Structures are given as structure tokens and as C-alpha cells.
Amino acid sequence: MHAPTADPTQPVHPTLAALFSPTPRGARRARLLAVHQLGDWGIPRATATAEAVAVVTAELAANAAVHGRHRGRYFRLRLQLKEHVVRIEVSDARPERPVPTAAQPGAVQPESDHGRGLVLVTAFAERWGCFQPGPAVKTVWADVRRDLRTASPGS
Structure with missing residues (x-):
């Protein structure tokens, strides 16, 4: 049996994947790991890219912890450093709870403690789905669009 080989015509993008408990602590740890990983990839914490990745990761991880929670199941964070963007993926165990297709600032009730997360994702991400x-x-x-002025792998 042969091991699968990578397609030499496709670019190889640095990737990180990790599992977290669907709790506020798990969401916080996902955000911290994302920012730390960006530093390892040459994107310092003080850049607009790292700040945007931190906000988006925090919101998606918090949503997975609150709305995607399923007993005995973790949520997964996957980061991928591409040529022009950092791709953030958060997977949870609740596919029956759909994500709104668009977050409109006017749809958030001013007195509500919830409902702003996807508005922030929309503001900081180039696109999402x-x-x-x-x-x-x-x-x-x-x-999240990369600041191409910072040196990092895959550029």
C-alpha cells in the first residue's frame, strides 16, 4: 500500500488544528492559540492581521461553545495560512443549529447582551460562511486578509 502523495501543482499552506472543550475557557484558549500560532508564522501580535484573527476566532469559538455545545463533543479550530488570507474554521457538533447567512448591524437589539458576534466577524473578515x-x-x-508587509511562510 502506498502513502498518498501531495499534488506538486497545489501550494502547501501551513495549517494548525486543535480540539477544545465547548466552554468559555475552551473559547479563550482557542483565541490564545490562534494568536500564538500567527506569531510562529511570522505575523506579530501587534499587527492588524493578528488583531482581526483574534477577534474572529474569539467570536466563532464562543459561538461554538454556546450554540454548538453537545455533551461529550469538542469543537475544532483550524487555521490555515494562505497567500493573501488567514482562514479560520471552527467546527462544532450541532449542524441542526444553522448560522445566519448575514449579520446586519440593525438586526441587533441595543439592549441585548447577545447578537453582535457575527456583526464583528463581518466587520473583520474579508468573507465568511x-x-x-x-x-x-x-x-x-x-x-481574514493578511498584512502582506509582514514576512511569513507561504508568502
Whole structure:
């Protein structure tokens, strides 16, 4: 049996994937890991890219912890450093809870403590969406534009 080989015509993008408990602590750890990983990829914490990735990761991870929570299941964070964007994916175990297709600032009630997360994702991400990779999984993704002035792998 042969091991699969990479397609030499396709670019290889540095990737990180990790599982977290669907709790506020798990969401916080996902955000911290994302920012740390960007530093390892040559994108310092003080850049607009790192700040945007931190906000988007925090919101998607918090949503997975609150709305995607399923007993005994973790949520997954996947980061991928691409040529012009950082792709953030958060997968949870609640595909029956759909994600709104658009977050409109006017749709948030001013007195509400909730409902601003996807507005922030919309503000900080170049684009975002949701897909269902399997029958028991939902993945919300967002692309954050890279500051190409910072040196990093894959550029």
C-alpha cells in the first residue's frame, strides 16, 4: 500500500488544528492559540492581521461553545495560512443549529447582551460562511486578509 502523495501543482499552506472543550475557557484558549500560532508564522501580535484573527476566532469559538455545545463533543479550530488570507474554521457538533447567512448591524437589539458576534466577524473578515462537512458537524469559516508587509511562510 502506498502513502498518498501531495499534488506538486497545489501550494502547501501551513495549517494548525486543535480540539477544545465547548466552554468559555475552551473559547479563550482557542483565541490564545490562534494568536500564538500567527506569531510562529511570522505575523506579530501587534499587527492588524493578528488583531482581526483574534477577534474572529474569539467570536466563532464562543459561538461554538454556546450554540454548538453537545455533551461529550469538542469543537475544532483550524487555521490555515494562505497567500493573501488567514482562514479560520471552527467546527462544532450541532449542524441542526444553522448560522445566519448575514449579520446586519440593525438586526441587533441595543439592549441585548447577545447578537453582535457575527456583526464583528463581518466587520473583520474579508468573507465568511458555513458548511456541513458531515452529518454531525457544522463548520463556520472566515478569511481574514493578511498584512502582506509582514514576512511569513507561504508568502
